[in-house]
Amino acid sequence: MAQLLGRVFSRLSHRPIRNMATLQDDAHQVFWSAVSAVLPPRMxxxxxxxxxTSGPPVLECGGKEILLENNLYLVGFGKAVLGMAAAVEQIVGKHLVEGVISVPQGIQETLRKAGKRDMLLSPGSRIRVMEGAADNMPDEAAMTAAGEIQKVAEKLQEKHVLLVLISGGGSALLPAPVPPLTLQDKQAITKQLALKGATIQELNTIRRGLSQLKGGGLSRAAHPAQVVSLILSDVIGDDLDVIASGPTVCSSYRAEDCLQILSKYGLRGSVPAAVEDVLLSRPRPDPAQDHGRVHNILIGSNLLSLREAEQEAQRLGYVTSLLSTAISGDVHQVSRFYALLGEVLCSYVTGTPQSRELEESLLAVASSMDIPGLHLAARLQEVKEAGASDGVCLLCGGETTVQVQGKGRGGRNQELALRVAAQWHQSAAAMQGCEVVLLSGGTDGQDGPTPAAGAISSPQLVAQAGHCGLDIENFLNASDSYGFYSQFQNGRHLLVTGLTGTNVMDVQVLLVRRRKNQ
Structure with missing residues (x-):
C-alpha cells in the first residue's frame, strides 16, 4: 500500500479537452470508470x-498455483460477495465442490430487478446463498449463515482448498460469539463501549476477542486445509485485519488488551462474568500455524478504482492528480477543504492572481485533517507547473462522517456536495471565469437511506435553488440533502447508479476548467 501511495501523483501530460461534453458528463464518466475497475467480474x-493441463487443472491466484482434484470449497461474506461468487463460479466451474455465502438481506431480489444477471449465481449452483444482517446489523439469520460457513471450514482436511471471498459489511454477516455468549451479549457490550466513546480500533479488539471466526478464527477452523482469501477493501489504509474484522488474518490477540479496554471505560464490573471468562480462556493465536497455508490477497480497493479514474480523466484531457485515498472526518471540515480547493484551482485555470491568504487557508484546513501522505502544497505546485489552463481533475477517496441533526433523508456524499455548493455560493463572483463541479459518490451505489449514490455540486447551484424558492440552509439543518437535490427537474444533480455490486468506500471527482467564452 505504501509503495502504491508513493506513486499517487499522475503523469501530467494531457490532450485538449473535448468541447462537446459538459463538465458534469465528464464527472459521471470518471466516476463510472472508478466503479468499473472494482466490479466483481473484472476483479x-x-x-x-x-x-x-495434461494432469490435474491448476488454480492460479496471487502468484500461487494449486492443484484442483475435487478439493475446492468456497465461503464468503459481505455486500459485494454475491457478485464475487458469481464471477468465481464462471471461472472455476465444475471444480467447485461446495460453497456457502452470507450476503445482505434482499440483495438477490434487488439485483434481479435491476437486471444485473451477471451478479447472480447460475441455476443449480453449488453455492448456497444465505441472506441476513438486515440494515447492516448482525442478526439471527446472519448467525445461522456463519454457523454453516464454520461447518464447511471445520470439515476440511489437508488436501482441501478453501476459497474465501470477503468484502465490506462482512463483519455483520459473520457473527459467531464464543459460547456461552449470545449475539445479544456481544451487541450489548459493543454498544456500551460505543456510547462511552471507544474508538473503532478498541471496538474491533473486543469483537475479535469475543468471536469464534473473526481475528483469524475462520482460517484456524479450516486447519489444516489451504486457505486463499480474496479481499475487497472498504477501509482506509486497506488493513486486512480490519476488513470484516480479519477472519483469515492471524491477529495479535492478547486478553490483557481487551481487559484494559473494559477497565478504561469502567465496564470491568458491569459486563457479564462470562465476557471476562471468554477473553481469558482464548488461546493466543499462533502465526506459525498459518505460515505457508493461508494466503490473503487484496483484489480491489479505493486506490485501484481511483487509478482507473485517473487514466480516464487523462484520456479526457485533464491535468490529473490523485490526491488521497484517506479523506475522512466530519463533513463540515471536509466540505471546507473541497470548497477552498475548487477556488484555488480556479485561479490556476484562469491565470488570475492568487490570494496568498486563500491558499494558506486551504493548506491550514488540509493540515488539520491530518491526511496521511497528502503533501498538498507540492501537489498544487506540480499542477501549476503542468499548465492547468485546459482544465484540472483532482481525485480523492475515503469516507466522511455526518452528525444527523434532523429528520430529512440524505447520505454523507450528498451532504458533502451540498455543503461545498453552499460555500462556493459565497465565492461565486470570484469563480465566474471557471466551470467547476464536485461529484461525490459511494461506489456501492447507495448513499444513506436513499436511492442515490451521491450528488454533484457547482458554484451556481445555490442561486439556481433560490430561483425555485429553496433555502439551502433549511435543508442542511434538517439533514435533508436528498430532499434538496430531489427538487430539481429530472434529479439532474443526483448521482443515481443503482446497486453496483461492489464497495470500496467513496470517490470524489473535482473538475475545473476555463469557461469557453473567457
Whole structure:
C-alpha cells in the first residue's frame, strides 16, 4: 500500500479537452470508470484463473498455483460477495465442490430487478446463498449463515482448498460469539463501549476477542486445509485485519488488551462474568500455524478504482492528480477543504492572481485533517507547473462522517456536495471565469437511506435553488440533502447508479476548467 501511495501523483501530460461534453458528463464518466475497475467480474478475472493441463487443472491466484482434484470449497461474506461468487463460479466451474455465502438481506431480489444477471449465481449452483444482517446489523439469520460457513471450514482436511471471498459489511454477516455468549451479549457490550466513546480500533479488539471466526478464527477452523482469501477493501489504509474484522488474518490477540479496554471505560464490573471468562480462556493465536497455508490477497480497493479514474480523466484531457485515498472526518471540515480547493484551482485555470491568504487557508484546513501522505502544497505546485489552463481533475477517496441533526433523508456524499455548493455560493463572483463541479459518490451505489449514490455540486447551484424558492440552509439543518437535490427537474444533480455490486468506500471527482467564452 505504501509503495502504491508513493506513486499517487499522475503523469501530467494531457490532450485538449473535448468541447462537446459538459463538465458534469465528464464527472459521471470518471466516476463510472472508478466503479468499473472494482466490479466483481473484472476483479476476479484479474485475480483468479484455472489452467487446464495434461494432469490435474491448476488454480492460479496471487502468484500461487494449486492443484484442483475435487478439493475446492468456497465461503464468503459481505455486500459485494454475491457478485464475487458469481464471477468465481464462471471461472472455476465444475471444480467447485461446495460453497456457502452470507450476503445482505434482499440483495438477490434487488439485483434481479435491476437486471444485473451477471451478479447472480447460475441455476443449480453449488453455492448456497444465505441472506441476513438486515440494515447492516448482525442478526439471527446472519448467525445461522456463519454457523454453516464454520461447518464447511471445520470439515476440511489437508488436501482441501478453501476459497474465501470477503468484502465490506462482512463483519455483520459473520457473527459467531464464543459460547456461552449470545449475539445479544456481544451487541450489548459493543454498544456500551460505543456510547462511552471507544474508538473503532478498541471496538474491533473486543469483537475479535469475543468471536469464534473473526481475528483469524475462520482460517484456524479450516486447519489444516489451504486457505486463499480474496479481499475487497472498504477501509482506509486497506488493513486486512480490519476488513470484516480479519477472519483469515492471524491477529495479535492478547486478553490483557481487551481487559484494559473494559477497565478504561469502567465496564470491568458491569459486563457479564462470562465476557471476562471468554477473553481469558482464548488461546493466543499462533502465526506459525498459518505460515505457508493461508494466503490473503487484496483484489480491489479505493486506490485501484481511483487509478482507473485517473487514466480516464487523462484520456479526457485533464491535468490529473490523485490526491488521497484517506479523506475522512466530519463533513463540515471536509466540505471546507473541497470548497477552498475548487477556488484555488480556479485561479490556476484562469491565470488570475492568487490570494496568498486563500491558499494558506486551504493548506491550514488540509493540515488539520491530518491526511496521511497528502503533501498538498507540492501537489498544487506540480499542477501549476503542468499548465492547468485546459482544465484540472483532482481525485480523492475515503469516507466522511455526518452528525444527523434532523429528520430529512440524505447520505454523507450528498451532504458533502451540498455543503461545498453552499460555500462556493459565497465565492461565486470570484469563480465566474471557471466551470467547476464536485461529484461525490459511494461506489456501492447507495448513499444513506436513499436511492442515490451521491450528488454533484457547482458554484451556481445555490442561486439556481433560490430561483425555485429553496433555502439551502433549511435543508442542511434538517439533514435533508436528498430532499434538496430531489427538487430539481429530472434529479439532474443526483448521482443515481443503482446497486453496483461492489464497495470500496467513496470517490470524489473535482473538475475545473476555463469557461469557453473567457
Amino acid at each position: 476476479l478475472r484479474r485475480a483468479l484463473a484455472v489452467r487446464e
